[in-house]
Amino acid sequence: MGTLIWNAQIYTPAEILSPGWLLIENRTITRIGRGQPPPAELENTHEKLDAAHHRLLPGLIDLHIHGAMGFEFMDADLHAIEEIAQFLVQHGVTAFLATTWAAPHATLLKALDAIGNAYGRIRNGATLLGAYLEGPYMNPNRAGAQAIQFIRQATNHEEALSLIHHEMVKVVSLAPEFPENFWLIDTCVSRGITVAAGHTSATYEQMQVAVARGVRLLTHCFNAMSPFHHREPGVVGAGMTMPELRCELIADNVHVHPLAQRILYQLRGCEGIVLVSDSTRVTGLPDGQYILDNRPVQVKQGKVALLDGTLAGSGLTLEQALKNFAKAAGVPLEEAILSASLYPARAIGIAHQKGSLEPGKDADLFLMDEDGNILFTMVEGKIVYRRS
Numbered sequence: 001m002g003t004l005i006w007n008a009q010i011y012t013p014a015e016i017l018s019p020g021w022l023l024i025e026n027r028t029i030t031r032i033g034r035g036q037p038p039p040a041e042l043e044n045t046h047e048k049l050d051a052a053h054h055r056l057l058p059g060l061i062d063l064h065i066h067g068a069m070g071f072e073f074m075d076a077d078l079h080a081i082e083e084i085a086q087f088l089v090q091h092g093v094t095a096f097l098a099t100t101w102a103a104p105h106a107t108l109l110k111a112l113d114a115i116g117n118a119y120g121r122i123r124n125g126a127t128l129l130g131a132y133l134e135g136p137y138m139n140p141n142r143a144g145a146q147a148i149q150f151i152r153q154a155t156n157h158e159e160a161l162s163l164i165h166h167e168m169v170k171v172v173s174l175a176p177e178f179p180e181n182f183w184l185i186d187t188c189v190s191r192g193i194t195v196a197a198g199h200t201s202a203t204y205e206q207m208q209v210a211v212a213r214g215v216r217l218l219t220h221c222f223n224a225m226s227p228f229h230h231r232e233p234g235v236v237g238a239g240m241t242m243p244e245l246r247c248e249l250i251a252d253n254v255h256v257h258p259l260a261q262r263i264l265y266q267l268r269g270c271e272g273i274v275l276v277s278d279s280t281r282v283t284g285l286p287d288g289q290y291i292l293d294n295r296p297v298q299v300k301q302g303k304v305a306l307l308d309g310t311l312a313g314s315g316l317t318l319e320q321a322l323k324n325f326a327k328a329a330g331v332p333l334e335e336a337i338l339s340a341s342l343y344p345a346r347a348i349g350i351a352h353q354k355g356s357l358e359p360g361k362d363a364d365l366f367l368m369d370e371d372g373n374i375l376f377t378m379v380e381g382k383i384v385y386r387r388s
């Protein structure tokens with residue numbers, strides 16, 4: 001019974017087994033070995049996949065993504081969620097959080113309802129792990145491309161509680177410098193929701209307080225936050241130095257210069273970095289003008305901007321982010337990939353189940369050839385994408 005993948009370069013967190021083999025039963029990796037599989041395994045497994053010595057990599061986990069292929073989670077539509085999940089597996093992403101942005105309460109509830117209904121395994125797509133609330137409790141001075149009129153503080157407790165009511169909410173990103181938001185940080189921490197600082201003007205001292213309260217993640221480090229200054233190190237200074245914080249990084253070389261990516265890597269290592277796409281509905285579509293959150297945007301060579309030039313999310317895939325980051329930081333793939341698989345899993349507390357090729361974990365993986373092409377992607381033991 002089960003599925004055997006053999007003759008692969010298997011990327012485990014500790015080493016690369018080359019060649020190696022991996023056995024899957026139902027949705028779980030049950031055994032991993034070096035060399036050729038034992039004859040008994042070869043005989044008894046029902047499905048055998050010869051990996052032709054290509055790289056077998058852990059499925060990527062995108063914690064911060066708004067959409068792709070013309071669809072967004074704010075559309076509050078099951079079909080949109082399926083289309084995005086099916087696009088993701090073509091790029092090696094096997095699990096993700098659906099990210100919302102600042103909007104009226106009713107709009108957010110509608111989006112969260114749709115995410116809650118689709119929560120879990122999606123047919124022929126990546127697993128929807130839950131929701132990431134990016135706002136609305138942010139600093140209007142760091143709105144970025146978020147609609148400023150919907151940015152507010154968590155003064156209405158009933159409203160905020162209704163947004164985090166569903167157990168599938170995994171990350172709440174807010175501006176931790178506002179005392180009105182302190183209670184929400186405490187409530188999220190007590191419920192096991194990862195709290196991120198994002199779209200924030202916090203000082204370094206305010207970040208120390210926030211981390212003491214339990215803030216553990218920075219929403220797209222360097223973007224929409226107080227920058228590093230030698231007299232006021234800001235949120236970026238906190239991300240560069242505080243071991244409690246993991247830093248999301250949009251490694252598209254537009255949001256963050258390759259040198260800044262390298263600096264963050266040199267200070268924090270891959271363990272301090274979580275690669276995210278922050279991709280919007282234009283991802284996967286050709287260059288041109290589109291409407292994003294009711295406003296026109298221009299897409300040109302992977303850059304997505306409002307007409308005034310403000311960056312409006314990205315057109316990035318996590319697959320490309322991984323390649324960009326490895327190059328910018330000067331690290332080999334086996335190390336860089338941890339920032340797109342194991343560390344995002346740790347950031348939301350699911351590393352016992354996902355994030356690496358190890359016995360006992362979900363069979364979330366993909367096979368990549370020498371040229372970086374993804375040959376197939378498997379989610380929870382099922383092949384959901386094959387390159388034609």
Ligand SMILES: [Zn+2]
Pocket residue numbers: 064066099134278313
């Ligand atoms: Zn975002």
